[in-house]
Amino acid sequence: MLLAAGLLVVAGGTVGLLLTRHGTPALRPPALGVNAVPVPTNTIVAASPSAQARPVSRPVALTIPLIGVQTKLMYLGLTSGGELQVPPLSMVAVAGWYTGSPRPGAIGSAIIVGHIDSYKGPGVFWRLNTLRRGDRIYVQRANGSLVEFRVTSVQTYPKNHFPTEDVYGPVPDPELRLITCGGRFDYATGHYLSNVVVYAAEVG
Numbered sequence: 737m738l739l740a741a742g743l744l745v746v747a748g749g750t751v752g753l754l755l756t757r758h759g760t761p762a763l764r765p766p767a768l769g770v771n772a773v774p775v776p777t778n779t780i781v782a783a784s785p786s787a788q789a790r791p792v793s794r795p796v797a798l799t800i801p802l803i804g805v806q807t808k809l810m811y812l813g814l815t816s817g818g819e820l821q822v823p824p825l826s827m828v829a830v831a832g833w834y835t836g837s838p839r840p841g842a843i844g845s846a847i848i849v850g851h852i853d854s855y856k857g858p859g860v861f862w863r864l865n866t867l868r869r870g871d872r873i874y875v876q877r878a879n880g881s882l883v884e885f886r887v888t889s890v891q892t893y894p895k896n897h898f899p900t901e902d903v904y905g906p907v908p909d910p911e912l913r914l915i916t917c918g919g920r921f922d923y924a925t926g927h928y929l930s931n932v933v934v935y936a937a938e939v940g
Contacts, residue, residue, distance in 0.1 A: 792842040793877035795833050802871050803863040809833045809875075812849065822849050828859030831914075840875040841883040841910050841938060845903070849915045852932075861916040865890060865932045873912060873936050885912045885936035892918050892930050903933055910938035 799806050810832035812821040823832050831850035838844035851859030873885040893899060903913055912935075919930025 792839040793879035793881060795840050795846075795848075795875045796878050797876040798831050798848060799874040799876070800867070800871070801874075803866060805831075805860060805863075807831050807850070807860050809848070811835050820849070823851060825851070825854050825856075828854050828856070831860050837904075838910075839877075840885070840912055841877070841881075843908065843910055845905065845907055846875075846910075846912050847904070847915065848912065852916045852918075861914065861932075864914060864916050864934060865892065865918055867934055872939075873914070873934075875912070883910075884939040886939050887934055887936045889935040891933050891935070893933065894919070894930050895928075898931060912936040912938075 794811075795809050797806070797808050807830050810823055810827070810830050812823070812832040812834050813836065815821055820834060821832070823830050828851040831848050833840070834847040834849065837847040840846040840848075850861040850864075852861040852864055853859050867887050867890050869887055869889065871887040873887065875883050875885070877883065903915070914934040914936070916932050917928035917930065918932035919928055921928050
């Protein structure tokens, strides 16, 4: 898996966590080896045959002006254990597009994941949970085109009640899902107990 700029991806299932900033990150111990994002199921994300006929270039960058996000996109897949990869902790400032999902702008739910913080400090999705309905998100693609999305909803789900079908399942229009961790941090286990999901739909 490669960054748009050509960097190698480390399998996130062993070191990468999607974290949410609460309090002072420097005081928080690193949490390793935790499934940060619920694993996609067979219901996920493949665009329909008619959607695939619409040429859509690969995403290379993500911009969310309201919260100061401007990042190149890493390409993520599944680990050998079948878990959804996330960016490694050494790259908390970079978000990643899950290549098993549609390309942003194609029909279906495009999935982008990222860190909000780590024990070293804030990450790319530090302020993701502050987005509100109508806020704008932009994805730049390899052919130079730019696709605009607007937030439709921001939700926080306990990880043991993650709505897999709603997040990953098929939809009739081009949509985007931004995912990180959130909610209460359990110091005993080093886990965040919830996921933050931003739902967005393509504009025009």
